Amino acid sequence: MVMKNLDFRSDTVTLPTPEMLQAAVNDQVGDDVYGEDPSVNELERLGADMLGKEAGLFVTSGTMGNAVAILAHTNRGDEIILEERSHIYLNEVGGLAVMGSLMARTIKGDMGWLRPEDIKAAVRYDNIHLPPTSLLCIENTHNTAGGIPITVDQMKADWDVAKEHDLGVHLDGARVFNAAIALGVDVKEITQYADTVQICLSKGLAAPVGSLVLGPEALIKKARKYRKMLGGGMRQAGIIAAPGIIALTKMVDRLADDHENARILAEGLRKIDGIEIKFPVLSNMVYIDLSGLGWTGREWGEACRKLGWTSRGSSATVRLCTHYGIEREDIEAFLDGITGIVPNK
Numbered sequence: 001m002v003m004k005n006l007d008f009r010s011d012t013v014t015l016p017t018p019e020m021l022q023a024a025v026n027d028q029v030g031d032d033v034y035g036e037d038p039s040v041n042e043l044e045r046l047g048a049d050m051l052g053k054e055a056g057l058f059v060t061s062g063t064m065g066n067a068v069a070i071l072a073h074t075n076r077g078d079e080i081i082l083e084e085r086s087h088i089y090l091n092e093v094g095g096l097a098v099m100g101s102l103m104a105r106t107i108k109g110d111m112g113w114l115r116p117e118d119i120k121a122a123v124r125y126d127n128i129h130l131p132p133t134s135l136l137c138i139e140n141t142h143n144t145a146g147g148i149p150i151t152v153d154q155m156k157a158d159w160d161v162a163k164e165h166d167l168g169v170h171l172d173g174a175r176v177f178n179a180a181i182a183l184g185v186d187v188k189e190i191t192q193y194a195d196t197v198q199i200c201l202s203k204g205l206a207a208p209v210g211s212l213v214l215g216p217e218a219l220i221k222k223a224r225k226y227r228k229m230l231g232g233g234m235r236q237a238g239i240i241a242a243p244g245i246i247a248l249t250k251m252v253d254r255l256a257d258d259h260e261n262a263r264i265l266a267e268g269l270r271k272i273d274g275i276e277i278k279f280p281v282l283s284n285m286v287y288i289d290l291s292g293l294g295w296t297g298r299e300w301g302e303a304c305r306k307l308g309w310t311s312r313g314s315s316a317t318v319r320l321c322t323h324y325g326i327e328r329e330d331i332e333a334f335l336d337g338i339t340g341i342v343p344n345k
């Protein structure tokens with residue numbers, strides 16, 4: 001039975017499936033720092049195969065995965081190119097500056113996509129005064145652009161311009177399986193246009209902990225060393241890797257349900273006077289603008305609480321995420337309830 005989880009804040013709140021919990025209990029563990037944990041090894045191999053990469057590395061979180069990948073690609077003093085509202089730039093505690101001594105060159109994306117001409121213009125040329133540009137980071141789906149999937153053609157266009165300038169390409173693919181499902185393509189079609197990819201097991205895929213970094217052997221070897229440096233070398237980590245295997249083998253296809261639920265949620269909310277849907281709803285996120293109601297996220301959160309839901313936001317814009325644990329009938333009940341609570345316009 002799926003446990004109800006009436007929480008719109010994020011797909012990070014997902015609870016593990018009963019099968020994941022069972023797998024954690026049954027796991028045969030070993031010391032992963034010595035490469036001896038069978039489930040970690042299996043998970044790393046599986047992730048690499050699914051994404052079409054040579055090697056994989058299990059890390060504690062998406063933030064750690066992005067950090068070790070970026071460190072593996074760069075040298076101190078390099079400049080890296082990122083979208084100005086990307087998670088790595090906004091929400092990873094400035095790790096690239098602290099740990100990598102890197103400069104961030106941000107570009108405003110077009111719905112999260114970095115236009116090739118803007119990337120080209122941002123790459124530094126060879127001059128004694130300038131830092132070298134060494135890496136391009138892409139986020140797919142792009143969270144603050146509304147969970148928009150960056151298409152395969154868009155990925156290729158960015159990859160081509162990056163490679164013309166000898167840049168590495170790192171994909172923050174925290175939700176790259178959402179992108180693949182939304183675009184109706186195999187995830188490899190997307191990830192072929194990145195050297196390294198970070199994927200989160202602990203978001204829509206519902207594992208309790210962990211991310212993977214996938215990429216070429218040489219870069220993953222460097223990333224593994226950085227993981228150890230950051231204190232991320234885990235010992236009997238199979239206990240958390242075993243649920244990760246189930247996340248990859250059993251939880252990817254059902255992301256389509258989350259997307260459908262997000263679409264139904266958006267359609268229902270759109271009918272309420274005073275609520276505006278901010279972006280096209282193409283994956284598991286719905287961004288709403290409440291200014292027409294004269295509300296901020298605080299009033300919205302209180303209204304949701306009355307219905308038994310958790311939702312949060314400080315400004316008039318609130319993000320709602322659909323995920324495992326929220327079923328279609330929950331969305332329908334929520335829409336019925338919220339329609340009766342919002343002020344009548």
Ligand SMILES: Cc1ncc(COP(=O)(O)O)c(C=O)c1O
Pocket residue numbers: 012060061062063064087088139143172174175200202211
């Ligand atoms: C796009 C994106 N990248 C990376 C992360 C970081 O993942 P974690 O919270 O596991 O560090 C998040 C987390 O929400 C995210 O949304």
